[in-house]
Amino acid sequence: MPTASIEVLWTARYDYQPHWRLAKHSHDHFQMIYFISGSACVSIEGRDYRVGAGSLVLVKPRCVHALNPISLVKTLDIKFQVNDRGLRKLICDAAEFVVNCEASIADLFERIRHEGERRGPYYRELCSALLMEMMLLHLRAARTHEEKGSVEFMHPQTLGDRIVQQAAEFIREHHAADFSMIDVARVVGRSDRHVRQHFKETLGVSPRRYLLRYRIQKAQHLIEFSSYAFKEIAAMVGFKTVHHFTRAFHEVCGETPGEWRRKYQAGICKDVNIDPDFVNVNRTVRIDSQINSPAGI
Numbered sequence: 001m002p003t004a005s006i007e008v009l010w011t012a013r014y015d016y017q018p019h020w021r022l023a024k025h026s027h028d029h030f031q032m033i034y035f036i037s038g039s040a041c042v043s044i045e046g047r048d049y050r051v052g053a054g055s056l057v058l059v060k061p062r063c064v065h066a067l068n069p070i071s072l073v074k075t076l077d078i079k080f081q082v083n084d085r086g087l088r089k090l091i092c093d094a095a096e097f098v099v100n101c102e103a104s105i106a107d108l109f110e111r112i113r114h115e116g117e118r119r120g121p122y123y124r125e126l127c128s129a130l131l132m133e134m135m136l137l138h139l140r141a142a143r144t145h146e147e148k149g150s151v152e153f154m155h156p157q158t159l160g161d162r163i164v165q166q167a168a169e170f171i172r173e174h175h176a177a178d179f180s181m182i183d184v185a186r187v188v189g190r191s192d193r194h195v196r197q198h199f200k201e202t203l204g205v206s207p208r209r210y211l212l213r214y215r216i217q218k219a220q221h222l223i224e225f226s227s228y229a230f231k232e233i234a235a236m237v238g239f240k241t242v243h244h245f246t247r248a249f250h251e252v253c254g255e256t257p258g259e260w261r262r263k264y265q266a267g268i269c270k271d272v273n274i275d276p277d278f279v280n281v282n283r284t285v286r287i288d289s290q291i292n293s294p295a296g297i
Contacts, residue, residue, distance in 0.1 A: 004128035005084035006135060009278040011113045012077050016040070022067035030091065031059040031079045032138070034106055037220060038073035042066070042097070049097045053217060056105060056138060058096045074224075076109035079280070080131055090139060098141045107254050108134040116272035124275070161202045163188050167195055171211050175218065176238040181207050215239065216252045223261045230257050 009029055016022075016038075024043070033042075035055045042049045042057050043066045051057060059065050067073075082088040112130050115123045166188045184207055185192040199207050215237040222233045234245035249257050273280070 004125065005082070005087055006128055006132050007081045007083065007275065008112060008116075008124070008127040008131050009079045009081060009273070009275045010280050011079070011109065011116060011272050012280075013113065014075050014077060016067070016069040016073040016075065018069045018071060020069065022065075024064055024066040026062050026064045027079075028061050029079050029081050030061060031077070032134070033057045033059070033067075034076040034109055036074040036076060036106065037224060039070045040073045041068045041070065043068075044096050051097070052099075053220070054099060056098045056141070058091070058094060058098075058138065060092055060096065063096075076106060076113075078109060078112065078131070078134075079278070087135075091135065094139055098138065104254070105134055105137055108137075113272050161198055163190060163195060163198045164202045167199070167207055168210065171207065172214060175211060175214050176236060178238070178240075211238075212248060213252060216249055219245070219249060219257070220253070220260065223257055233257070 033056070035051050035053055035057075037053045039050065039052045042051050043064075044057070044059065045063050045065070049055075049057070082091055108130050112127045112134075115127050115130070167184050170184055170187045181195070182192050185195045188195060190198075196206055199205060199210060203210065205213070218237045219233050222228055222236065223230075226233075228236070230245065231242040234240075234242045237245075239245035239248065246256060249255075249260070253260060255263075
């Protein structure tokens with residue numbers, strides 16, 4: 001088979017406890033880290049980023065980087081090489097930090113890991129094709145990020161637009177209640193149409209979509225870190241029926257609440273070498289004792 005323009009070396013799912021950190025280091029390959037949940041501070045070449053669920057970090061070759069968890073952090077991680085000169089330049093010029101990534105990116109991470117574990121015919125070529133799709137999604141998201149500016153979904157106070165900030169704060173505070181978008185507009189003293197226009201221009205989504213995503217994000221945390229039944233979780237985050245909750249969850253996350261719970265409470269933390277010759281170096285250390293952890297990137 002011809003050499004792929006982009007090649008997967010390694011992938012894994014890792015959980016980081018707050019008392020562990022990824023020490024400063026660099027390497028000659030590319031790396032992408034997708035944050036499933038939790039929050040952390042990521043340092044890249046001396047620039048610090050506060051990252052949360054839905055964030056994607058791109059580490060370029062020979063860039064010094066580190067990661068310090070603020071809470072329990074769940075990540076999907078991939079390391080790769082780029083052989084095509086034109087594509088390599090595009091990736092090197094892209095933003096290293098993007099928020100609110102498309103949900104399909106997480107699915108591509110998981111499909112690559114699945115192919116690497118099965119090692120079926122042409123699995124490396126398939127992994128390269130999946131990575132290429134992931135990289136194109138990142139480049140598209142990075143361009144949108146540059147055009148619109150960085151907007152962190154979880155923190156309305158950073159949104160800049162005062163109307164969106166006030167509306168988002170109301171939505172977050174009352175996400176479990178039964179209210180209409182007219183109620184949101186009334187709170188900020190603007191028309192429903194005016195508020196929707198500001199949301200679309202600032203976040204690229206409607207207020208109703210923002211509410212749905214926030215409810216699902218709260219549900220994800222309850223599913224991962226509690227034993228509540230799905231019917232209870234649905235009511236706690238504002239859904240009238242568990243059936244509506246299940247449909248909405250699948251629409252946003254690409255999987256059912258049951259699949260989400262099985263996957264993330266199981267804590268899949270297994271290294272998968274796509275390139276059999278690649279050796280991953282563990283650089284995660286415990287903050288208080290500096291002892292190597294059993295898992296890291």
